[in-house]
């Protein structure tokens with residue numbers, strides 16, 4: 001059977017992310033329930049439900065990989081400290097913990113280093129993470145309040161280029177108090193022109209902005225833009241036609257060899273299990289009405305492309 005690789009996943013721990021991030025998580029859960037006419041107690045979500053996601057050692061992640069039949073997973077942290085207030089554990093320490101996690105499980109886990117490029121030590125830290133610690137690429141989350149084309153970001157990207165590893169960047173709208181404008185796909189324009197030798201993965205197919213991402217992808221055919229489909233677990237159930245249409249258009253634009261499977265878990269897994277998500281992608285190859293996909297295209301998407309990009 002073809003291998004399944006998740007190019008986009010996280011480990012969450014209480015003290016790795018700012019308190020305001022967890023506040024937002026609870027607010028969203030409460031509001032989403034309210035919209036369905038259900039009342040939930042925010043304190044219960046914070047005290048009982050949220051901790052079920054925390055997994056600083058990666059133990060739960062490895063267990064879920066085995067259960068869901070995922071061969072390899074690319075894991076990373078998020079640096080929202082400058083945007084939302086510093087968490088207890090500095091991002092540099094989170095990166096180091098992830099590097100050790102990957103070193104303990106080299107055939108199951110790869111890791112991307114992440115940092116807000118506005119931190120004074122950003123470029124040096126990424127150099128250490130990609131060099132001495134052997135991490136496998138860079139993750140950027142511009143919604144913290146920076147652009148890909150800011151000079152601080154470029155300094156970090158130059159380091160990544162020296163190490164010849166991929167970059168994965170968040171793309172598409174995001175919840176408050178983070179800022180969606182920085183992760184609008186149109187903001188990939190400059191970096192794709194200025195770093196044409198970098199493999200840049202736009203995450204989430206830019207969610208609802210996938211048509212804008214498509215415009216960028218179609219025009220930057222001579223850059224190395226890749227796309228991951230993580231985070232569409234719910235959307236794909238609500239509107240399978242929209243999902244299939246987005247994947248088809250974007251695959252036609254960047255090429256079948258540059259589309260990647262991802263989950264963005266642990267965020268979705270409890271409500272939209274990985275097994276179901278994988279199946280919803282596999283059935284794309286069985287579609288009889290347009291848009292259709294070949295078995296080969298879906299195999300590439302589910303693992304082959306990520307294996308090649310990360311030399312697995």
Ligand SMILES: [Zn+2]
Nearest residue numbers: 008009010264
């Ligand atoms: Zn993510």
